[in-house]
Amino acid sequence: MSTQFELAQNPVDVISAVKFARNDHNRLLVSSWDRNAYLYDTHAEPGGTLIRKFEHPAPVMDICFGRDDNEAFSCCLDWNVRRIDLTTGDLTILSQHEKGVRNVVFSATHNLLISSSWDETLHLHNLSTPGQHAIVKVESKPFSISVSATKLVVAMSSRAVSIYELATLQEASTISGHAQPPVWQNRESSMKYMTRAVCCMPNDAGYASSSIEGRVAVEWFDPSEESQARKYAFKCHRQTVDGADVVYPVHALAFHPVHGTFASGGGDCVVALWDAVGKRRIRQYQRFPSSISTVDFSADGRMMAVGVSPGYENATEDVPDGPTKVFIRTLTENEAQAKKK
Template identity: 75%
Template sequence: MSAQFELAQNPSDVISAVKFAPETSTRLLVSSWDNNVYLYDTHAEPGGKLLEKFEHRAPVLDVCFGRDENEAFSCGLDWEVRRIDLSSGDQTILSTHDKPANHVLFSAAHNLLISSSWDSTLHLHDLSTPGDFYTLTLPSKPFSMSISPTKLVVAMASRHVFIYELDVLAKAAVESPAGEVPTWQRRESSMKYMTRAVACMPNDAGYASSSIEGRVAVEWFDPSEESQARKYAFKCHRQAQDGQDVVYPVHIVAFHPVHGTFASGGGDGIVALWDAAAKRRIRQYQRFPSSIATAAFSDDGKYLAVGVSPAIEDGQDDIADGAIKVFIRELTETEAQGKKK
């Protein structure tokens, strides 16, 4: 049996992101609309231990670890991209967007921090020269982004999906070219409705994306006709109620780093595991108390963190005490395995 428990000290408002440290799979960052980033040791004591809380000026929309487990980056409704020294608590503003900054990603191989914003730009920060950054203009507002070992996928409004090569972006962050940074591929989302989340496959082969309309699409980077013919989309996170099919947004997709399977989490409070290659659902977990806001696997694939927060689909205007929760699930060795070849 796999064990699952709830963190004892949860944020007080909607959870925006959960991220495990690259080396230490029990070290977890959680960002929240309560203006804080939380650092936990999930297994230091029963219910985990809150190690530190880092206050921001406004709701925090995303957080990620940096070059080591004592460095983090955050962004949010104050428009700022920040570096947080997790050992001293010092915060440094690296750049300021013209509107709220909604995502931050770090590529260790490229020493590159990427932030996105509702101002339809990316900021590319080469961490060897803090304070310097390159602004990349996008055609529309970015909703989600994800990196593979060599690529960045940005899913935007108007069904735009742009794929960049990280080598090219890292070079732009250093050289700040005057012209446009080349896009490796420009695609249109294969889903009719707004993209909610995107996640790259750990094997660098492609990505999965989800929509507000209960669908997930799986696509491959290889532009050949043969590879593009393999892409598909499927319906999920739907519940039959009174003879009606109630459709929920799929807020998160996250790939397992070892098995290459992926988790989806929806407004129905359900987390499901999928085998992308075999086009089948591996398992579905018992319903969580409210909408799945976010989820992430640890780098070793042993743990799954799930952030649960009431959302519009829960039909609640006010958030009840104790409704915001982070669950840690310890996976068995075979729990997230795909179909045997």
């Protein structure tokens, strides 16, 4: 039976990311504009337990687990990328960008931490060689990044998308300073408006991206004409209000690690599940109390974390009143499974 509950001891400002650990499926990291990162045990007791809070000097924009469940990495509006020892609470600066850092992702296969900043660069941190990092200039301002088993997708302003091979980035990461690894593919977004999120498929076949204008696009890596003909975009997260069609930004995307379906979350306070291959909606959940800012599935696919924050799409300091909460949903065995035709 599916159940849903609200985490106890929630952040007090906009939630920027929720991330489950790879091994302990009850372990959850949450980053927030309240300048903290939080580590929870979601099922230690009813409502979960806050294990530890990690204070930063500025809003924390993203977070991810590292080489094991006791290591994390964060990025911040103070321009810094940090390693967090989740056991001792120690924070160590790994690199500093020249503007705020929007995203951080880790590839366990390549032992590679990648951060993306509004200074139009990526920082490549090869964890085998601590103390140095490579700086990669990208085409424009990165809005969202995601890794698959072999690829990094960088979604940027001006509707630009760059796809890198992680093996190439791993090689470049051994350089201390500026590096310019070749881009595997440059693409233009399938959507007309600004990209909000990008997320790679768990089978390494492609990715989904979302826009501020209530659309999601699904594309495949294979550059063949036949494969590229499969890509499509669709409208979602829209509501009729007083007879008018209101369009909401789609802030969050997350692929289910087992079934390969994906969740989208929008400014309409709704999370929906989609079958990317079958091009159909599987289900839509009842409205949450605030705009959906972030979504993630546990590695075993049995849980979904949903971060909600009022006025998230406005990105202003004058956040309207409303709840800032994290919800944990335990999924039934077939809840996120594509429906048979």
